[in-house]
Amino acid sequence: MKLYLAKGTISIAVAIALEEAGLSYTPVVLDFAAGAQTQPAYLAINPKGRVPSLILDQARLTETGAILEYIGSLAPALVPQDAIQAAKMREAMYYIASTLHVNHAHKLRGQRWANEDASFADMRAKVPETMRAACAYLEVEVIQGPFVLGAQLTLADAYLFVATTWLAGDGVDVTAFPTLYAFMAAMEARASVRKVRAAGWL
Ligand SMILES: N[C@@H](CCC(=O)N[C@@H](CS)C(=O)NCC(=O)O)C(=O)O
Incomplete structure (x- = not known):
């Protein structure tokens, strides 16, 4: 899975949960200072222009709470x-x-x-x-x-x-x-x- 994140943002909660779950992921760091979240390349991934986005083979997930719940389904101890x-x-x-x-x-x-x-x-x-x-x-x-x-x-x-x-x-x-x-x-x-x-x- 691929996690789109930006420094200091709520997207890091997803990274922490993935680490706690022991799940491997590929981080993609967006440069907010350069407005990367507003560029067409990212809007094609998440039209809201926000992080986090979690890209799975079968789906694209947004909204921190929803993504955390997905991680919880893979790691029930959380x-x-x-x-x-x-x-x-x-x-x-x-x-x-x-x-x-x-x-x-x-x-x-x-x-x-x-x-x-x-x-x-x-x-x-x-x-x-x-x-x-x-x-x-x-x-x-x-x-x-x-x-x-x-x-x-x-x-x-x-x-x-x-x-x-x-x-x-x-x-x-x-x-x-x-x-x-x-x-x-x-x-x-x-x-x-x-x-x-x-x-x-x-
Ligand atoms: N409801 C969304 C909010 C996500 C959100 O607002 N993320 C901020 C960073 S903390 C963001 O991407 N802001 C980019 C912007 O406003 O341009 C969630 O919980 O995932």
């Missing part, structure tokens, strides 16, 4: 067996996709939602507040510790970890959230995370 715990994993993943990632995108991608320059500044200024509120929620309601679902590392951990690497740049003092901070440290110790860091992807 999904809780208990139905309620599995739903809690997905609760975290949907929250990351629909809220945390969207909050973060208001910093640099304001043109998705508005046209006026003044709107962009306003959206950017709000990011520390919305990201901090998300962290407060994650701290109390989501992360059981050390991983999202406690001792078992699941798909949600790869997903959340990449989003946490954005927090300092988004103006959040992560040390104010001890459970979240310990989660980040636990993830940093994983061979999967060391590998993507060594590759320069985070």
Whole structure:
């Protein structure tokens, strides 16, 4: 399988999950600074112009959550067996996709939602507040510790970890959230995370 990714983006969650699953893949690194995601060659792969995209022999997959679920189907140890715990994993993943990632995108991608320059500044200024509120929620309601679902590392951990690497740049003092901070440290110790860091992807 071929994974289209870009440095520092949510696509690295897929790389971490693939590493955790022990699955081999061919990474294709897009240069966002050069706008590679907007070029016809990539739009033919993913018309949304976003990463990740995972190319299989039989299908092209997009959307981080969907790709992670596919990896989970190949590596069931990354999904809780208990139905309620599995739903809690997905609760975290949907929250990351629909809220945390969207909050973060208001910093640099304001043109998705508005046209006026003044709107962009306003959206950017709000990011520390919305990201901090998300962290407060994650701290109390989501992360059981050390991983999202406690001792078992699941798909949600790869997903959340990449989003946490954005927090300092988004103006959040992560040390104010001890459970979240310990989660980040636990993830940093994983061979999967060391590998993507060594590759320069985070
Ligand atoms: N809903 C998509 C969002 C993917 C997404 O927005 N990725 C960002 C990087 S974090 C991207 O490719 N941005 C490129 C752009 O906006 O030009 C998912 O979860 O996979």
